[in-house]
Every structure is written in structure tokens, then in C-alpha cells.
Amino acid sequence: MNQFTSPAQPLKRIAESTVRRLSIYLRFLEEFEGRGRATVSSDELARRGGTTSAQVRKDLSVFGSFGKRGLGYSVPELATSLREILGLGREWKVVIIGAGKIGAALAQYHGFRERGFVIVAAYDTNPEKIGGTLEGIAIRDMQSFESDVTRENPDIAVLTIPMHSAQEVLDRVARAGIKAVLNFAPAQLHAPMDMAVKTVNMAMELEGLTFALTNAH
Amino acid sequence: MNQFTSPAQPLKRIAESTVRRLSIYLRFLEEFEGRGRATVSSDELARRGGTTSAQVRKDLSVFGSFGKRGLGYSVPELATSLREILGLGREWKVVIIGAGKIGAALAQYHGFRERGFVIVAAYDTNPEKIGGTLEGIAIRDMQSFESDVTRENPDIAVLTIPMHSAQEVLDRVARAGIKAVLNFAPAQLHAPMDMAVKTVNMAMELEGLTFALTNAH
DNA sequence: ACATGTGAACTGCTTCACAGCG
DNA sequence: CGCTGTGAAGCAGTTCACATGT
DSSP: OOGGGSOSSOSSOOOHHHHHHHHHHHHHHHHHHHTTOOEEOHHHHHHHHTSOHHHHHHHHHTTOOOEETTTEEEHHHHHHHHHHHTTOSSOEEEEEEOOSHHHHHHHTOHHHHHTTEEEEEEEESOTTTTTSEETTEEEEEGGGHHHHHHHHOOSEEEEOSOHHHHHHHHHHHHHHTOOEEEEOSSSOOOOOTTSEEEEOOHHHHHHHHHHHHHHOO | OOGGGSOSSOSSOOOHHHHHHHHHHHHHHHHHHHTTOOEEOHHHHHHHHTSOHHHHHHHHHTTOOOEETTTEEEHHHHHHHHHHHTTOSSOEEEEEEOOSHHHHHHHTOHHHHHTTEEEEEEEESOTTTTTSEETTEEEEEGGGHHHHHHHHOOSEEEEOSOHHHHHHHHHHHHHHTOOEEEEOSSSOOOOOTTSEEEEOOHHHHHHHHHHHHHHOO
């Protein structure tokens, strides 16, 4: 069995924790690739990723058999397989909604383009911002959002807007047919089931820290 | 039993997912507080937070009994209890390490000060940035980090630095005695067990989205 | 009657342990 | 012999269901 025998689409639902670890493994594999390293064992990947070798093997086994017994995994082959599994084999069009400071920080983030994410436009409702640029990306009027989406078919919307308008904008994004959202507004959003929404909530992360500080002994 | 009978410190280890949900409940309670609402049921909190009423009650039960049977929870009392549990009853001193775009976005984020987080300083190694300000906060030389920490005793360090230096800086933060870190570098960090580290990794979140887009049918 | 608090049942992720194969 | 791949066991978090208190 090799990497080409992995099922066309996974049969079971994959745990979010599994996908997160695949991302981590891929990052290490790319580091190893850069150094010309040929093979790697599940144990090495585990130690770098803060998990166990059994976990690494279980994670990969969901998608196929990628290793050689007694040897480990081919670094370039496993990296290629993981990129394919994670959907990184193609370009993804991204729109940023909200041309504030966080939007600007994201727009200039190099890791984006390196991984095939192309920011096609930014949107705002503030007339003073519309027509300007955000780190070289045109800021468009939110009013033209629906017609732009119909024409350009972006894959992912990044929401860097205030909390109070987040649900309303998410509904617009959903109606426009975009199926994936990365949300930076500190709001609990309700989306249709066929949509993928990831929320990055700094307030919540900070409260995780203060809880830990408060309850440590 | 009321909120004052909660154990001085939780006996079992609390699941991270529980703490995250407490944050969510608190956000809704504050919304209700603003509207002068007196009581709320576990079922209402559950629907807003995308969970179940049993989950809400289990989450709270770890810390004590806060509700009245047949009535629900007092909004202000439960909010106060949750703030206390999450460690939001006091001021926390924060330092930002890395005076780039993400650092700037965080420095101007209002949600910080509103919740008792005070940014006392920013640090960088770039001579052109040192001595300047980041959204009104002084940018200091990273060389003075250790002596500053000894003098000012900040509680939390926010890392907005490139991936390659992240582990090295985390080690310095750990040695300086800071026990909580919010990390924005896309790196898997290894920290001492008595430290709380939360990593916000955008690349990983995006890959979660492209995985979902790729494996949807 | 209504909604909480909680042991018991369940579900699903993780760890174990070893057979299988290079 | 070494390391993968994987059923089985273990464990943790969620859901159920109902006794309990107002």
C-alpha cells in the first residue's frame, strides 16, 4: 500500500484535533524537506509535535498507509500527501471584510501567499476607506460585495469587523455562497451546516490564561 | 447552596473546553446585564452558545451551585461568579514582544483594557523601532527585558514575532518568570509545565477550512 | 409545575500492545 | 530487528434522565 491508495474521500468524520495535528506534522516535514532529510519516523514527528507516536500513526491511518515498516515515512512523499489531504494543492481566493488594523496585519502576512492563499479584495463600509488600499489590496464598498462574489467566486471570507455586525455580515457571506469563514470578531456565530467557520477569539484565549494563572497553586 | 459555597480551588482538572464555554456564557450574561435582565435559564444560555442545557449545568456544577431550581440563574450573580472563576476580578499586566503589524493591532484593541488587561510595554530588537511607540505604548529594547520584568512583574507576554525566534524568546520569557503566554507565531512551542501557553495559529485555522472545503461533498 | 444538579450511560478520542512486514 | 498499522482497552467529555428543591 502506498499514498495513492488513500480513499477518494474519507469515510468517517474526521476529528478537528486530527486535522490540526496534520497541519503540525506538515510544518515539520517542510522543515525536514528544506534540509534534504529523506525519511522520518512517527516517533520523531510525535516528539516535535508534542504528541505520541501511536497518535501520529492513527492520524495518518485514517487517510491511508504512507509509511514503510522498519523504515518510517518518506519526507517528500508524506509532505505531498498531507498537502493534498489538507487541500493545499491549489490556489484559494480570499476576501477580507473589515479594513481595520487586524485586516491590515493579515493582508501583509507572507505566510498567506506562500501557502496558496490569494487575497483578491478587502471590503469596508467607511467611505473614507473605500477606494483606498490595505497593504496594496484595493478596499471596495461592501455594497458591491454580492455582485463581486458572483463574478469572482472567492473561496474564503476573513471577518475582521466589530462584534455587533458579525452575525449580519456572516449571513450576507452565507447567502452569497461562500462556504468558509475565518472570524476574528469576538462573537459566537451561527452558520448553516454546509459552511465551515473558524473563530479566533483573543478575549477567550486571554481568559484561558487568566483562569490558569488564577487556579494554579 | 449558593455561589459562595464554591470550593476555594477546583478539585479536578478542568477541561479546556469547559473554560472556553464559561467565557461564552459570560459574554451573554454581560449582554443580558446591559439589558437589565434578572434571570436566565441553562436552556437559554445553551441555545445562544450552541450547546445543550445539560452541558451548561455540568460546566457550572464543577465550581458550585449558582442557580435556583424552578427559576434559573440570577444574571448579575452568575456574571460575578464567572468573572471571579475566570480571574477577571483584577488587573493583569501585559507585555507585547514584537512591534510589528499584529502587535500594533493588538495594542489598539479596546477589548483589552475593558477586561482589565493593561499593556505596560512593547519590545523589539530593531533599533529603528526602539524608542518609538506602538499605538501609544513605548517600544523598548529587548535587551532590557529581563531587568524590566524583575522590576515591573508583568503577568502575561504576548508573542507577535517571527516563527524562527519564537522558541528562543519563549525560553527567555520562561526564565524571566512570566507564567502565561499568548503566542501568535506559527510555531509549536515547548514550555515548562507550570506555564500556560495559548497559541493562535492562523495558518492552522486556514488549513482547517481548506480541509473542510476539499472534503465536503 | 419548573428548572437545577448530578449519577449513570454513552460517545468518541487517545493510548496500549502486538501482529505484520520490510 | 525496527517501525508501521490497527484492533482492543482505557479514558475523558458529553448527553441522558430523573431525583431534588423551590
